[in-house]
Each structure stands twice: as C-alpha cells, then as structure tokens.
Amino acid sequence: MSFLFIADVSSIGVSYMASVALISESGSWKDLKVHVEDIKKTHLRELMADPGRCQSMVVEFDDILLDYSRQCATLETVNKLFKLAEDACLKEKINRMFSGERINSTENRSVLHVALRAQRDAVICSDGKNVVPDVWGVLDKLKEFSERVRNGSWVGATGKELKDVIAIGIGGSFLGPLFVHTALQTDPEANQYAKGRQLRFLANVDPIDVARNITGLNPETTLVVVVSKTFTTAETMLNARTLRAWIIDALGPSAVAKHMVAVSTNLPLVEKFGIDPNNAFAFWDWVGGRYSVCSAVGVLPLSLQYGFAVVEKFLKGAQSIDQHFFSAPLEKNIPVILGLLSIWNVSFLGYPARAILPYSQALEKFAPHIQQVSMESNGKGVSIDGFPLPFESGEIDFGEPGTNGQHSFYQLIHQGRVIPCDFIGVIKSQQPVYLKDEIVNNHDELMSNFFAQPDALAYGKTAEQLQKENLPQHLISHKTFTGNRPSLSILLPSLNAYNIGQLLATYEHRVAVQGFIWGINSFDQWGVELGKSLATQVRKQLHASRVKGEPVEGFNFSTKTMLSKYLKVLENFSNHMGEKKFLSNLFPLLNKCSGRITLVDV
Numbered sequence: 001m002s003f004l005f006i007a008d009v010s011s012i013g014v015s016y017m018a019s020v021a022l023i024s025e026s027g028s029w030k031d032l033k034v035h036v037e038d039i040k041k042t043h044l045r046e047l048m049a050d051p052g053r054c055q056s057m058v059v060e061f062d063d064i065l066l067d068y069s070r071q072c073a074t075l076e077t078v079n080k081l082f083k084l085a086e087d088a089c090l091k092e093k094i095n096r097m098f099s100g101e102r103i104n105s106t107e108n109r110s111v112l113h114v115a116l117r118a119q120r121d122a123v124i125c126s127d128g129k130n131v132v133p134d135v136w137g138v139l140d141k142l143k144e145f146s147e148r149v150r151n152g153s154w155v156g157a158t159g160k161e162l163k164d165v166i167a168i169g170i171g172g173s174f175l176g177p178l179f180v181h182t183a184l185q186t187d188p189e190a191n192q193y194a195k196g197r198q199l200r201f202l203a204n205v206d207p208i209d210v211a212r213n214i215t216g217l218n219p220e221t222t223l224v225v226v227v228s229k230t231f232t233t234a235e236t237m238l239n240a241r242t243l244r245a246w247i248i249d250a251l252g253p254s255a256v257a258k259h260m261v262a263v264s265t266n267l268p269l270v271e272k273f274g275i276d277p278n279n280a281f282a283f284w285d286w287v288g289g290r291y292s293v294c295s296a297v298g299v300l301p302l303s304l305q306y307g308f309a310v311v312e313k314f315l316k317g318a319q320s321i322d323q324h325f326f327s328a329p330l331e332k333n334i335p336v337i338l339g340l341l342s343i344w345n346v347s348f349l350g351y352p353a354r355a356i357l358p359y360s361q362a363l364e365k366f367a368p369h370i371q372q373v374s375m376e377s378n379g380k381g382v383s384i385d386g387f388p389l390p391f392e393s394g395e396i397d398f399g400e401p402g403t404n405g406q407h408s409f410y411q412l413i414h415q416g417r418v419i420p421c422d423f424i425g426v427i428k429s430q431q432p433v434y435l436k437d438e439i440v441n442n443h444d445e446l447m448s449n450f451f452a453q454p455d456a457l458a459y460g461k462t463a464e465q466l467q468k469e470n471l472p473q474h475l476i477s478h479k480t481f482t483g484n485r486p487s488l489s490i491l492l493p494s495l496n497a498y499n500i501g502q503l504l505a506t507y508e509h510r511v512a513v514q515g516f517i518w519g520i521n522s523f524d525q526w527g528v529e530l531g532k533s534l535a536t537q538v539r540k541q542l543h544a545s546r547v548k549g550e551p552v553e554g555f556n557f558s559t560k561t562m563l564s565k566y567l568k569v570l571e572n573f574s575n576h577m578g579e580k581k582f583l584s585n586l587f588p589l590l591n592k593c594s595g596r597i598t599l600v601d602v
C-alpha cells in the first residue's frame with residue numbers, strides 16, 4: 001500500500017493565520033479552565049465506577065491497547081480537548097508536517113522523520129521534491145555495507161572480521177539507537193542474528209566512558225561509527241579523535257579507512273576529519289537529531305548488530321503508527337489522545353511531570369530517550385511566533401522499568417506529589433521462564449504489578465478502610481493513600497522490532513501533538529546553545545592556563561574560584577603522578593595509547 005501526502009497549500013495558509021494567536025486565548029482553552037474546577041471535585045473512584053465512561057476510554061490500533069480511563073477526566077473533558085485540538089488547528093498542523101512544509105520555522109526546515117520509514121513507493125515531498133527515493137538510496141547502501149561487514153567481505157586492516165562496533169554520538173545521535181538496541185538485545189528473534197557481535201555506545205566525553213568502551217576490544221576487530229548530524233559536536237568530535245588515535249596507535253594511519261565510518265548531514269566535515277566520503281552515510285536537515293533513530297543514525301549500528309531485515313521490521317512498526325497518526329480520526333488516534341491528555345495534565349490540572357514506567361527491563365532506555373524527545377522538543381518559553389507563553393509548556397519526564405521503580409521513587413508517586421504515570425506492559429515476554437513449583441512465573445509476577453499499580457494510584461486507601469482493618473490510630477494518616485492519581489496504561493502484544501518501532505513513533509507523535517496544541521516549535525533546541533558557548537570560553541582558559549600558565553580571567557568570582565582550584569589541584573596531582581599515568585593506572589587498557597589521549601583538546 002502506498003502512502004501519499006499531498007500538501008494543500010491554500011488551506012494551510014488559512015490555518016496558519018488562524019494559529020498565530022496564543023491557544024490560551026481560544027474559547028476551548030478558557031472553557032477547559034472552567035471545566036477543570038468541576039473535575040477537581042470528582043475523585044477517580046467515582047469516575048471509575050462508570051463502565052460506559054471506562055469503555056469509551058479504551059482505544060486499540062494494530063494490537064496496541066491504550067486504556068486512559070484512569071485519567072482525571074470525563075467524556076466531556078475529552079470532547080472539550082478535541083475542541084481544543086480543532087481550535088489549535090491540530091489536523092492542519094499534522095498535514096503540514098507530513099507534507100514537508102518548513103514548520104521548524106526558526107531553523108527554516110521541514111520536519112520529515114516520517115519519510116525515513118515510508119515505503120519505497122511513497123511520495124513525501126520537501127520543497128517539491130520527493131525525498132523517499134533519497135531515503136531508500138541510503139537504506140540500500142546501509143543494507144549493502146552492513147551485509148558486507150557481517151558476512152566478512154569488508155574486513156579490518158589486518159584482514160580480520162569486524163565483529164565489534166563502537167557508535168560514537170551524543171543526544172539524538174545516541175539515545176534512540178541505545179533504546180532500540182537495549183530492547184532488541186533480549187529479543188530472541190533479533191538476537192539470533194547478533195551472535196558473536198558486540199555493539200557499544202560512546203557518548204560521554206568523560207574519559208571513563210572512553211575506557212569503558214574500549215575495555216576488552218581489539219582495534220583489529222573493531223569498527224567505529226561516528227554519528228553526528230552536524231559533525232561539530234564537541235564531545236563527539238573529541239571522542240572520535242580519541243578513538244582514531246586508538247586505531248592509528250595500534251594499526252597505523254591507513255587503518256582509518258577500514259575501521260572508521262560516519263553518519264552525518266555534513267559530509268564535507270566527515271571528509272575533512274579523514275573518513276572516506278564513500279564510507280559516510282547521509283541524512284538530511286529535515287531530520288531532527290532526537291527524531292533521527294530511523295535514519296542512518298540508528299539504522300547503521302543496528303543493522304551491523306542485527307542485520308538489516310530486523311531493522312526494516314522496526315521501521316515498519318514506526319510506519320504503521322505514522323499512517324495511523326496521519327489518517328485516524330482524533331477520537332481513535334492514539335498519539336493524539338496521548339498528547340491531549342498530557343496537555344490536560346500539565347496545563348489544566350497543573351501536574352508538571354510525567355513518569356514513564358515500562359514493565360519490561362528491555363525498555364530500560366526508553367524513558368531516557370523520551371526525556372530528550374519530549375523535553376528538548378517542548379521545553380520552550382515562547383510560542384512559535386516568538387510571543388512569551390502565559391502558561392507552562394513541556395513536562396518533566398523521567399522513568400524506570402517496573403518493578404524496580406516501585407522500590408525506589410513510587411513512594412512519592414503514591415503519597416507525595418501527583419505525577420501522571422504511563423504504565424507500559426507487554427503481553428508476551430521476550431524471555432519467558434517457568435519454574436515448576438511457583439504459583440506464577442516471572443512475567444506474570446511482573447505483570448501483576450503492572451495491573452495493580454494503576455488501581456492503587458487511582459483508588460488509594462481511605463482512613464475508614466484502615467479503621468476497619470483495626471490499624472492503630474497513630475498509623476492511620478501514614479497509611480492512608482489519597483488516590484485520585486492519574487495514569488494511563490499501554491499494552492503491547494510483544495516486544496519485537498516491529499512493536500519497538502510502534503512505541504517509538506507513538507511517543508514521537510505524542511510530543512508533536514503537545515507542541516502543536518501549545519503553539520510552540522517542537523523541532524528547534526536553542527536552549528542548548530548558551531551552555532555550549534560558555535564551555536568554549538572555559539575550554540580556552542584551561543588550555544591557556546595549562547600550556548602558557550595564564551591566570552584565570554574574565555569569569556565571575558564563583559567560576560574563577562572553582563576553575564583556579566581545579567587547575568591547581570590537577571597541577572599538583574600531575575606533578576606527582578602525571579595526568580596520563582593516572583589514567584593509565586586506572587585503566588591499563590589505555591597504556592597503549594597513553595601518548596595520544598589527553599584530557600583537553602582545544
């Protein structure tokens with residue numbers, strides 16, 4: 001089935017004009033502000049007693065089940081939220097995204113990560129050009145290259161097969177691929193193709209992360225993939241130079257051509273770095289970093305580890321949700337419903353955080369990935385037109401797999417602050433275990449908690465109930481659970497590459513929905529720039545003080561004091577042990593390249 005998106009520019013113009021005003025000025029926003037006061041008076045216990053309401057709050061698509069009946073919302077609330085979506089021109093904004101309009105206006109870019117997983121015969125245009133053939137051109141090249149590495153026809157400088165891969169990258173060039181890799185690693189279907197292979201991720205510029213990554217690896221059998229959209233990110237480039245030194249130190253300069261490849265939108269810089277452009281895999285400026293896992297950013301490392309066929313299945317799962325998001329009516333549209341409920345929780349009920357709680361250890365890197373997708377996208381203070389927002393946008397995302405989280409921060413969620421929770425469960429475990437004498441197997445035990453926690457949050461436990469249990473009076477208030485704490489539950493049929501793709505796209509689009517409703521630009525990230533530029537000033541100072549003995553100057557009292565102390569202690573330390581020797585002592589594996597690894601590289 002082909003996937004056609006055709007821009008209706010005339011209607012876009014009209015809706016764009018309509019969307020310039022702040023959404024908080026709309027009748028539906030004001031109506032919800034009044035309505036929320038009624039909802040606050042109603043406990044979830046009462047809401048849950050209405051089976052008709054609960055039934056209407058279950059949506060299914062492509063074997064994913066969403067139950068949002070434990071939201072502090074009535075059917076009236078939901079209808080009002082759909083009205084808000086209309087007032088925010090949500091449908092038009094989704095169309096504009098899919099039709100390649102430059103909706104990332106501050107960077108003058110389209111937002112087309114959906115094209116990365118489109119079928120070969122789909123037509124998705126940016127600036128009037130169908131980008132799908134380019135996408136598939138790179139996918140074909142990735143398939144061919146990963147197969148050559150996997151079947152041993154691409155070998156290292158000494159003729160050995162490259163079984164180990166280190167992917168260097170940070171932020172969007174790391175978190176998405178790490179999430180998918182962690183989820184696939186325990187999937188027997190995917191993992192059968194990964195035998196004898198290792199995939200590692202080097203993100204942090206901390207030399208400890210370098211050491212951890214190269215521990216136990218032999219440069220002769222290692223392929224380094226440098227992943228950076230811009231190819232200028234300081235941490236990634238320093239890590240890339242460090243691993244280049246590691247390879248050259250062991251195998252000589254000519255080995256770089258066989259042991260280092262790159263993924264970037266900036267191919268001239270890839271070449272300048274010394275990586276053969278033929279060994280570079282492109283993507284495009286219409287792919288945001290945090291939305292890039294379906295580009296070569298994720299496809300290359302994952303194909304090297306699991307084979308291209310597994311990755312293609314992952315892309316298909318994401319594509320299924322793209323089609324659903326594009327075409328399903330609002331009331332059946334899972335990402336739209338999720339996005340609207342987040343708006344309700346943040347902007348009306350006033351809950352600033354959200355916990356992402358997958359009851360699957362394989363999804364342990366899901367919350368960290370969504371943290372970036374959500375918080376870098378929607379943590380904005382002005383509207384897309386540059387007007388200060390009179391309401392908070394974005395939410396604080398965090399999470400851990402259940403049941404681990406239950407023994408950690410759930411206390412606060414049950415009796416402290418109200419934090420809407422996403423419970424994510426999987427019906428069929430990747431790794432079922434059955435013990436003869438146990439009442440339940442491990443997966444049932446896990447899922448018992450998945451099913452129980454949302455009710456504990458919603459219903460709580462009253463003082464009367466505790467009194468009936470003859471609890472000593474002085475413990476009653478301590479053991480009371482107020483309940484009325486919202487959550488939603490997502491049930492996936494299993495956790496294979498396809499489902500992982502579905503989950504990814506569902507959350508990506510949910511975040512977009514929130515941004516579209518709040519009227520912000522979810523696709524830029526200016527907030528990360530200031531810290532980066534201040535670090536440049538510090539970096540220069542460290543270099544000047546170390547190499548030329550220049551005093552610390554041009555900083556406020558606090559930073560000057562800290563920097564001076566840092567330099568002084570390190571100088572004494574180096575005098576005693578030698579900085580490089582210190583590293584070598586901690587990590588003998590760095591001995592070999594101790595002459596090349598430095599802490600500061602200006």
Ligand SMILES: O=P(O)(O)OC[C@H]1O[C@](O)(CO)[C@@H](O)[C@@H]1O
Pocket residue numbers: 170171172173227228229230231232233236289290376525528
């Ligand atoms: O892929 P790059 O260009 O190295 O950027 C890495 C990350 O850095 C950021 O720009 C934030 O600092 C992210 O948006 C991005 O994913």
